Amino acid sequence: MKIFEKFKNFAESLKKTKEGLSEKINSVFGSAKLGTIELDKIEEALILSDISYQTASEIIEGVKKRILKFKELTPDILKSALKEEIYFKIAKDFPEIKANGEKNIFIIVGVNGVGKTTTIGKLGKYYTDRGKKVIIAACDTFRAAAKEQLEVWGERTGLEVVSGKENQDPASVAHDAVQKFKERDFNLLLIDTAGRLHNKKHLMEELSKIKRVASKSNGREPDEVLLVIDAGLGQNSIVQAEQFKALTDITGVIITKLDGSAKGGIIIDIIHKINLPVRFIGTGESSDKISEFSPQIFVDNLF
C-alpha cells in the first residue's frame, strides 16, 4: 500500500500511454487463438506507441522465446510474456542516484521548454522534504524569464536561489552558488542551465565550464548530470538524448510531461537503447508532481 502511494502519480501519469497501447493491443488480445500474425500486429502497436523499431522487434523476439513452452496461446499468456520481456529490458542494475553524501551537486541539462526549471523546483522540494538543505543556481542567464521563474519556485518552496544578471556568464553564477554551497551547511546544489542545442559548440563549452567550477569546489566531478526530456516529443527525445550523450557525460534522465502524453514507450528506449537510468518522472506542473521511477510500476501500468 505504502509503495503504491509513493508511485501513485507515476501510475496515473501512464494513463494516456496505457490507453494508446491498450487500444492497439487489445484488438489483438481479443482473438481467442493467437499466432505469429498477432505477434506482428503487437510489434506494430509497440512501434506506433513510440518504441523504436529496433527495441520493438527485440521485445517480440524475446516474447517468442517466452511463449515457446505453451501449447496454446491465450491473451493472458501473451500479455504476461510481453510484460516480462519489457521488464527484463528496463530493470537494469544501475547505481543509485548520488544524493546521499554530505555535499552533492546536480547539473540539469536539456533543450528549451522540456521542463528543466520546473523540474529543479520540484526536485528542490522533493529533497527538502527528505531532510536535505537545498540551494539552486539559476545558470540559464540566456532566457530572461528563467531567473524569475526560479525565484518564484524558490519563494514557493522556501529554497535559496542564486541568480545573476541577464546574459551574465553562467559559469560565474555557478561560481557564486558553489561558494555559498561550500561555505554554508547546504547538502545539495541544483544547477539550472540554458538548453541551446542548436549551438552545440557553445553549449558544450558552457557545460564544461560549469562542470569545472563545480568540480573545483567539491574536489570531484558533479555527482549527477541529469538530462531532462519531454515525453510528448516521442522518438525525437531519443534523438536529443543521443545528442546530449555525445556532448557530455550524462548520468541519468528525467522524463517530464508524462501526464499529457501517450508516448511513455520512450522510457523503454532510454533505458534499453541509450543505456541511461531514468531517475524521475514529471507527472504534472505543480511542485509535488514528481515521482521516482519504478520498472515494476511502469510495466504493471502499460496494458
Ligand SMILES: Nc1nc2c(ncn2[C@@H]2O[C@H](COP(=O)(O)OP(=O)(O)O)[C@@H](O)[C@H]2O)c(=O)[nH]1
Ligand atoms: N503537464 C506537465 N507540464 C510540465 C511538466 N514539467 C514542466 N512542465 C511545463 O512545461 C513548460 C516548460 O517548462 P520549463 O521548466 O520552463 O522548461 P525549460 O525551458 O526546460 O526550463 C512549463 O509550462 C511547465 O509548467 C510536467 O511534468 N507535466
Ligand SMILES: [Mg+2]
Ligand atoms: Mg528554464
